[in-house]
Amino acid sequence: MKKRKTFRDILAALLVIFIALQFVRPSIPQQPVTSDIQAPPEVKAILRRACYDCHSNETKLRWFDQISPASWRVAEHIKSGRAVLNFSEWDKIAAPDRAGKLWESVNQAIAGAMPLKDYETIHREAHITEKDLIILKDYLNATVKDHPGDTAKQNAAKQQYQNWIDGKMNSAQLPKTLNGITYMPDYKNWQAISTTDRFDNGTMRVIFGNDIAVKAVHDGKINPWPDGTIFAKVAWDQLENKDGNVTTGAFKQIEYMIKDSRKYADTHGWGFARFKTPQLIPYGKTATFTSECVGCHKPVADRDFVFTSPLKN
Template identity: 55%
Template sequence: MSISTFLRKKIVNIALLIAGGLILIQFIRPGIKNPPVTKDIQVPPDVAQVLRVSCYDCHSNETKLKWFDKIAPASWLVAGHIRDGRKALNFSHWDSLSAGDQKASLFLSVNQAMLGAMPLPSYTTFHGEARLTEKDINTLKTYVGGLAPVKVSDTSRITVAQQQFSKWATGALPAVQAVQPAPNGIAYIHDYRDWQIVNISDRFDNGTMRVILGNDIAIQAINRHQTNPWPNGAIFAKVAWEQLTDSNLVANTGELKQVEFMIKDDKKYAGTAGWGWARWKGNELKPYGKTLTFTQECVNCHQPMKGNDFVFTPAMADADRPDKVVNGAQLQLITSVIDNKRQTHTVLLGNAIAVQHARSGAAGAYPTGAILTLATWSQQEDAHWFGAKIPQHLQTVETVKVGTTTTYEGHQAPSWKQLPAADHTDRINYITHLKASVIFN
């Protein structure tokens, strides 16, 4: 037998083995089923059409498989996508979600679509009709954006916030030592509240306002413009409060909803994108997540920001940082205010004396030596998160210094010259009477 004949027979035998294997694995079915629909999402026809074409195959009980989706091993991959998709969000079980979770799921879905994470590129490669067009995304944005109007807060929400503040100021809330670690072993970091501000966010999608704080390593990286990637040891704390909105559409911080941390260590947390993730919720500071797998939820949400080291909200530019523009002081957070009519976001900062007084909830004037700085930014839509607004430009920085006489200084963009001397009693009263936000220690 010649070598060429031997090779041909070997190739034929290998081909037959492969063909036989492909035939045999067709009997191993993943069992893709469509369970009953308990209640479908109720949306306008144009929105429903987009969801059905681009989302329902993986996120509903109305999956429609093409012929090639049924051939193994592709069918195994498809089955996995459907299983994971339904677990994350199932439009056929819409009634299983609370109203708040329904809205949050829709905003998250729109953001995943805008950032190109959904539908999965591996899916649209073979299901081109599922690709979302700009028109499709705008249809979803128009509908979902209308689900989050600015609402005046009712008495019950104000009462809840007041009760939480009273417990916090009097030390009636659980001691940090009693707070349980996250399922992945990360412990609650009690001194985050004295870190410096990295950025702020108005999450109008869920009615919260947020402040992102950074530890010394994170702040040093920002000052050196070395934030992609962030250095090991950098830690972010994100604090979220419910917005209490009055009849003038001015929102102050209400009940503290959650505190979450991102801890950079590309070796220790190599399995979760180089970051350690942890979150605590409510008065009890209850750790989020039932098992260690909750971290994958965090990674998946941040995956579209892989090119930005998985960080959604960047640090403020130097030109928009009050410490860089005017006084250079390293002041700590006291509270935050959003004016929805003026489209501004304001943060009150203070030195140690001012912060201690404000966080104690004590009545009366600030003690001598207290320094308060009120910084106000214009707002812009967050390019990385539909449903959020972040600072655009720093507009004003006002400083009140308490001594034998209380003094006021105001600086305004773009020149940052001190405002002319005048009677600023109203501004001093406003700044010194802002109530501190609850910041668990």
């Protein structure tokens, strides 16, 4: 009898707490739709079904989305989703960057990183099927603009190389991003651990890893990656000759990810940096640019925020 009374008391206490939580709900700002992506109906249907709840200002909350504490998680999804990509503010994305945003989105879907698994489990309609992916890929392929011909890219690469020979690209002081990360030229001596290409902007990329990263790959200890791991993702123009052979062209940019659980605790243990053009111009107008990086990598939080899958020998 005493045990039964204790059980009822616990249930009553939990019920009171649950009811009290319903009065503590996060605010989800209602923002205007300033513009929208222009796409074929079949593409828009997929985006609205699978993406718009978190990546637009047209969020549709179900009754179960508004029950605390689940509502706190939903609000966080929407806040971070809009920060990374908001289809309702498409006009705020520079025209040359729109294809890249779509490319990133589709590739995250292909990798299974989006929609987020805990969201998709409850919102089954958000699931992206193989048929959906084919539609999205075909749309991306159709929207990719022609890039400069091989001759123009080859000339750009030759001119860049000549500038390096002439010393015009040398700098007495290594550039530094606003969050304090200095350009590391030694990446050229690191081992390549993966590659990727970007058909949306005609570039190819090689991901290099320092000794700690390479050892982690060898030992199979990459989730989480050990402190001291550094990745350098280098992008070049992609050149293809008449025989179909692909080589690197002019340098475009380099991105770093540095693992230090304590130093970069606010960004999930990773320091982010990007240097653009041969002049190595640091990316970001303020030190908060790292929030953009974290937002992009958040879908792979279960892989220690790393998209790269090391190539196996």
